[in-house]
Structure formats: C-alpha cells, structure tokens
Amino acid sequence: AAFMVLFLAACGGGDTDTDNAGDTGGDTGEAKKIRAGIGLNDAHPQYQSLLKFKELVEERTNGQIEVETYHSSQLGDDRTMTEALQLGSQEVTIPSTAPLVNFVPEFAVFDFPFLFPSEEVADTVLDGEVGQKFLGMLEDQNLVGLAYWENGFRDVTNSVRPIATAADFKGLKLRTMENQVHLEAFQALGANPTPMAFGELFTAMQQGTVDGQENPYATINLQKYYEVQDHVSNTHHIYSPFVFLMSKSFFDSLTEEQQQIVKDAAVEAGQHNRELNRKTNAESLEALQENGMTFTEVSPEAHAEMKELVQPVIDKYADQVGADLVQEVYDAIEAAQ
Template sequence: MFKKGISMLSVLVLVICVCVFAVGTAAEAAKTITIKFAHNGNTIPEDPQNIACAKFKEMVEEKSGGTLKVELYPAGQLGDARTIVEGVQMGTIEIGDIENGPMGRFVPEAMLWDLPFIFRDIDHAHKVLDGELGQMVQEKYVGVGIRHLAYNDGGFRYFTNNARPINTMADIKGLKIRVMESKVMIDTLAAFGASPVPMAFGELYTALQQGVVDGQENPLNLIFSQRFYEVQKYLSLSGHFYYPRQYIASENWWKTLSDEHKKIIAESAKIACDIQREELAKYEVAMRTVLKEKGMEINEVDKTDFIETAQTKLYPSYYSVVGGGDEAYGKELIEKINNTK
C-alpha cells in the first residue's frame, strides 16, 4: 500500500509538472509575435534584397529577445507587388519590401519616383528620398492604412534588346519594349519613340525568346537573376527609371505593438535598407562583368534627348497626377526634386 501510495504521488507530481510546463509554454508562445515579411523578388541568397531581409529578420529577433519572430516569404509566395501592398493594407501581411510600381495607386505623390530621369544619379535619389520630400510622401501612407518604414534601392533600370545597341534616343524608335503595366512607363516609352508592350513579368522570358517583343527594361540584378542574357544581346546603360523599394507595415497591426517593438522594427528596417543600398552598389558593378561574360554587349548611352523629352513632354502631363489633381502642386514637387543638390 505504501509503495502504491508513493507511485500514485509520483504520477500526480508528474502530471502537475507537465501541466505547468504546458501552461508556461503556451504563455511564452502567446508572447511571441509572428511577422509575415513578403517580397516578390528572387530567392538568390546573394541578392542585395535577400541579404537585407535576412539581416532584418536577424536584428528583429535578436533585439526583441525572441518576442518577435520574422517569417520571410520571398519570390511572390504571398502574391505580386500589388497583392502584397493590399495584404499589408488589410493586415493579412505584416510587412512587405515592395518596389514603387504599385505605390502610386495608394499615394499619388509616390508616382514622383516613377518619372523618367527624375534623379540625376543614386546620390541625388538618396538625398531626395531621405530628405523632407521623401518623408512627406512616407507620412501620406498612414492615411491609407500603411506605415512606411524606410526606402531602399532596386537600382536604375536599363534597356536590353535583340535588334541593336541603344546609343541615342533615335535607336529606340520602333522597338517593341516590354514594360510593367504602369501608365507612366507606357507613356514614357511612347514619348521616346518605342512601342511599349505592357506584359506580366512571368511571361517576359518566353516573349523575348519567341520574339514577341524586341526588348525589355529592368535593373541589372533582375536581368541576371531572370537569365535574360540568354535571350537578349544588347544591354544599354540608359538608367531611364530609378527603381526604389520600401519596407512597409500594416498600420492597424503597427498600432497593436508596444513602443519597444515599434522601435526595434523601425530601427531594424532603416539599417536593413541601408545595408541593401550598400550591397546593391557593389552588386551592380559585379553584374556588369558577369553579364558581359554571359555574352551581352554593353554600351553607354547619350541621354541628352531622352532627358529633354522627359522634362518637356512627360513631366507637364504628370503635374496633376503626382499632385493629386493639383497641377501647380505637382509642378512644385518636381521642381523641388530638380533643385535638391
């Protein structure tokens, strides 16, 4: 009887311990906030975007002591760029790293960054985005349910094609060039004399391979990662569009966070975006060599006529658009960019 009593007591103690452990584990799990972080770039670990995202995850989890957990969803696993932005807006996705393409649908002023040759070089772009004007645009997102955390670089965009090198604007005349389904991109290529062909990114390689389009335009890292060098001969360093990305968060979700967690995420986002900028600068230099080794003929471009056409034909037609219906305001914003030194 005595041994049986001890045995029963042991079982009871064990049950209590298991219950306490389970309750403790459940409580700990309840403290952990899982962050779905999505982008629609590639999955190459060495790509600057993925280096930065991995660093963001590392910093957030370490600084929060594990109370924040970041799950990365690259390569459009949670949808294309617009779908991710809408998911962030609705709160089904906590954070996204998104190119600027769809952002003008939510904040008209964001279309400023999409105008051709709006930035003289990468330093000019950074001064504008990190300055008063960039901050003003960031703050506009709160009104549409989005917390804009930081800007990073997708790089400048360049023309590739199979017909001829594009040395001047005259060389692009008549070429069928695939563009994103973006009005400003379509209008720009038409103004330059090309035949813009809006097309989903997933269809592009085959379209190039089959000659449905003569060429396309993208940053160097995408020209490499999508293996466009296999189906394109000429790479012209036009730099006609700048390609900013940004870390954005769901505003409704953001409001549920503690001040400490907000600080950790905001600081980590800024550091990660700075890392991405640094990595992309190095990556682009390397990509020129790699793409040349892959057989592409690379040439510099005389941008004189391109820039004049952009400034005299494109910009005035977009004053009202980027100004949210106010033409004078839109013109003022563009002039602010031009005057930033």
C-alpha cells in the same frame, strides 16, 4: 536552408515550428509573425537585406516577433502583395515605388525620367523631409512606409537591336512596370510598351511576347535575363526606389517598443541594402557581358534627346502630382547637390 525550414513549417509542418519559442521564454505570450515577401529571387541584394531585417528583429525582440521570408513572387507581385498588406493577410513587402502609384498617385513624381542625378542625391531626398512626407501618404491606404530601400538606376535590355539613341526604341515591344508614367514615357520614345507584373516577365521574354524590359544591372544578371536577352545599354533612364511597407493593422497591433524595433531594423537593413545593391550593380555589367550580352553606351547627346522626348509626359503628370509638391521635390534635389 533556413528558408526551406520556414517554408515547410508554413506549409503545414505544424509540429516543427516551435523551436525558437523555447529559448526565449515562450510563456510570455505568443510570438507575432511577420510574413515578408518580395518579387526578386534569393540571390538579389534585396533578399539578402531582408534576411538582415529578420536577424535584427528576431534578435532585438528575443524572438517575440518572427520573420518568415519569401522571394521570387511566392506570395505575389508588388501590387498583389501590397493589397494583401491592406487586407492584413501579409505583413511586409518591399515594392518599387512605381506600382505604388496605383495606391498613392503622388508617388508618380519618382517615375519622372532622369529625376535623380545620382544615388547619393536620392538618399538625401528620400531620407529627408520630402521623402518622409510621401511615406506619410501611405497611412490612408492602410500601409506604413518604414524606410526607402534601393532598386536602382534602370537600364534597357532587348533581343532585337543595340540601343544607342532614341531612334533605336522604334517599335520595340518593351515590358514596363504597372505604371502610367513609364508606359507613356516609352511611348514617347517610340517604343511599343506593355505593363506586366514582374513575375511574368521572364516567360514573356522567352516566348517573345515582349522584345525587352528595363531593370537595374543586378536584377538583369541575377534573374538570368541574359538567357533570353542579347543587348544592354546604360539608358539609366530612371532611379527606382523601393519602399519597405508594413501592414498598418499589424503595425498598430505592436507595442510601442516593438514598433520602434521594426522601424529601426527596416532603416538599418536598408543601409545594408543600399551598400550591397551598389556593389552588386557595379559588378553586374561586366557579368552580363561575360554571360553573352553586348553592351552599348548611350552618349550624353542621346541621353539629352531622350530627356527632351519624355518632357511632355513629365509635364502632364506634374499636374496630377500637384505643382507645389513637384517643386518641393525639385528643390530638395537641388539642395542635395
């Protein structure tokens, strides 16, 4: 309901949007406004955690910064919202790292299949020196990376056949994120992948333009993909981080104190996001089966075979990222275990 009020206010209910200026001493200057948009819907842990960010920022700035939240691609998709941040026409978005490769090619290392062995190792690496180095690379793109949040381990669904081994990928029309590593990895597995923005995916599955897709269980369940998909497997082929992004021109317009507040709030809400996301992912596989999907287990041998098939793609993109940087990531993963 709070969302609707903000949405209506943003859509021109001009005389109803001054409520919280009054109780925070509105004469100390006009409140700055953050328009924060995501692609997932309002049931997803990402949106729930964005509300947490809003609460922390508005409370700690006494309303001097307002946060308006938008979900379900209302403001665009990962790529178009990131472009809006660069232009300064939107302040916050929280994309997967995969579409960010179109802005900072080095992020492709996080698309290497089977890179992170666990969520805990991902946390340590991303929050550590190496992860922060990648956030720093966003500055040149007029973007500020405030924190890593979590999308999570991705699992394949489709409406053609259960996937137990690499051979089962043969000829499947799979939607991938707009990312070359993902595209080529699924080609290497024998599938017929098509990159597509997230907002177009449900309809594409419904109309049969694609047979399937891959996303964490929470997304599959909360976006109701079970209505148009029959089979899910624990391919867990990649761990997908989110990056909490802010427009650099907006960040630079904040006072130092405000910059610290938004940074801390992004990190704290990100902690909340990781916890909630893991809980939701864990509960969602059962929910998917209750909602009519068949679950197929991928054996360790089948995982090993998939890993072998995608290795040439990893080798190719290791060159693009740079051998030293890739090694730094591998070393950090090793050290985190």
